[in-house]
Amino acid sequence: MSTDAISPLLTSAGWELLSSLDTYSESASLKLNETLRKAGHCPELVAAALTQSRLRAKAEEKFGEFAAHMLFTQAGLEQATRLNIAALHAQRFTNASITSVADLGCGLGADSLAMAGLDIAVTAVEMDEITAACATVNLMPFPHALVVCAKAEDVDLEGIQGVWLDPARRTTSTSGTTRLFDPEAFSPPFSFVEKLADAGLAMGVKMGPGIPHEAIPDAAEAQWISVNGDVVEAGLYFNALARPGIRRAALVIGRHGSSELTSAVPYVPYAQDVQTGPVFGYLYEPDGAVIRAGLVADLARIMGGHLIDEHIAYICTDHPVETPFARGYKVQEARPLNVKALKAWVKANRIGVLDIKKRGISITPEELRRQLLTGSGKGPNKATLILTRIGEDRVAVVVEPLDS
Template sequence: MSTDAISPLLTVAGWELLASLGPYKESESLKLNETLRKAGHTPELVAAALTQARLRAKAEAKFGEFAHQMLFTQAGLEQATRLSIAALHAQRFTTASITSVADLGCGIGADSLAMASLDINVTAVEMDEITAACTTVNLMPFPHANVICGRAEDTNLDGIEGVWLDPARRTTNTSGTTRLFDPEAFSPPLSFVEKLADSGRAVGVKMGPSIPHDAVPATAEAQWISVNGDVVEAGLYFNALARPGIRRAALVVGAHGMNELTSAIVYDPAHQDVQLGPIAGYLYEPDGAVIRAGLVADLARTMGAHLIDEHIAYLCSEQPAQTPFARGYKVLEVKPFNIKALKAWVKANRIGVLDIKKRGISTTPEEVRRQLLTGSGKGPNKATLILTRIGDDRIAVVVEPHGF
């Protein structure tokens, strides 16, 4: 995005035009473009206003009503933290009585916004000039927040108690952007974060949820967060931001509020100490945050459940259990994973809608669904299959959803 996409809005006339636009509708954008042009607005201003109206509409999912007073870039919106999760980050600092924070790599300012709203003095640092301009507008309601256009590594932290970082985890090339997985390839790298923490400051950093456990610094608390089943981040917290006695945590945010599962020990895949057992009774699919945090065994123990295979994150129990940390199913039947036999089962049971989940096998649900439903007739019934394996045996489990 160039300066031309933002600068026309940074005037009284531009801001008033943007504020006058109603809810954005893609189907009406061309007509609205023509109407605004005929009203005498420049093509540059119209394009900028409509772009922001479109981005604001998309941003409602992350920012709610705040989105209607903010400016965005496409990349900044895609990478921005949900405001509800940014509030959790900010709460870490207030709980630790931190009154000044540098938000390094602030993007469009979601975390800075959350911290400033809690009366924390915020220095928001962003390297991209256009993104920094958007952040300046977004933080205008807070006189105790200021924005610096510069590199995180060059920021003067004298007098600042805490630091929050959201490193860039993508690289841009001629083909677009590519996701990075090595924490040392991030900008800034994880080693820079650790160096900041070595100074004794309260330091937190947002990482991708796929960060391996052996990359988590020994001095950090790691918290994986999922929102409505989607694992959105792994936060690492150092010094005053780390909670005593917690090394790993899974925070599950969903229909039942916020629920957290924690462990005081470092993850060791060789010492999970959970019994194995058959697929029977009730089957549970742990939330992604629980899996990423290496807390499947801990969850099994709290539920009185067993693993079906030491390498597969499915649990079973004889009696139903209520938990916000897993999706539950009642086991109806266990079959070998045989396409011909399953196709006959679909036809005999007049199944027209088939929900398929899988873990531990390479076959995609879409391909299996196509194979099973093609030529089987459009039956009125619905069914759910879970495809998985026990050892070398591939199996299909007929289930029905069970939960609270």
């Protein structure tokens, strides 16, 4: 995004026009463009205002009502922290009595907003000029928030008590953004993160949820967070921000509120004291945060259940268990995964709507659904299949979802 995309809005007339627009509508945007230009507004201002109106509408999911008073870039919005999650980050600093924080790689300023809202003095650092300009506008209501356009590595941290980092894990080009997988390719690189942690600063780092356990420093607490079933981040916390006695945590946020599952020990693959058993009774699919945190075996023990395979994240119990950490199903039958036999089963049971879930096998649910329903007569009934493997055997489990 060039400076032309926001500079027309950084005037009283530009801001007034943007503020006057109704909620963005894609179908009405062309006509609105023509109307605004006929009213005498220059094409550059109209384009900038409509772009921001569109981004504000998309940003409501992450920023709620605050989005209506903020500026965005497309790439910045894609990577921005949800405001309710940013509030959790900020709470870590207040709990540790940290009153000044450098937000290195602040992006559009979501985490800085949350910290400033808790009266933390924030130095928000962003190397991209356009994104830094947007962050400046977004943080204007907070006199104790300062935006600096610079590289994170170049900032003087003298007198700063805490650091928050959200390393850029994507590279931007004319065709969009591309995810980076090498931690040393992040901006700033992960070696810079470890250097600050070794210096003893109270520090938190937002990482992608796919970070491997072996890449997590021994001194860090790692917390995976899911929102309504979507795993949104893995947060690493060092020194004063790390909670005593917690190495791994899964924070699950949904309509039930928030619940957390924790472990005091690091994750060691294939050394989880896993109990396995047959498919029967009730089958549970752990939340993605629980899986990412390596807490599936811990959850099975808490639920009084067992895994159906030591390498597959499905738990079975002989009675229903109420838990915010997994979605439950009543097992109706388990059968070999045979497409011809399943097609006959679909037809015999007059199934017209088929929900298919899978784990541990290389089948595309959409393609299998098409195969099973083609020529079945499109009956009135609905069914759910869970496809997985137990040892070397591929199985199809017919289940009925439990009410959550």
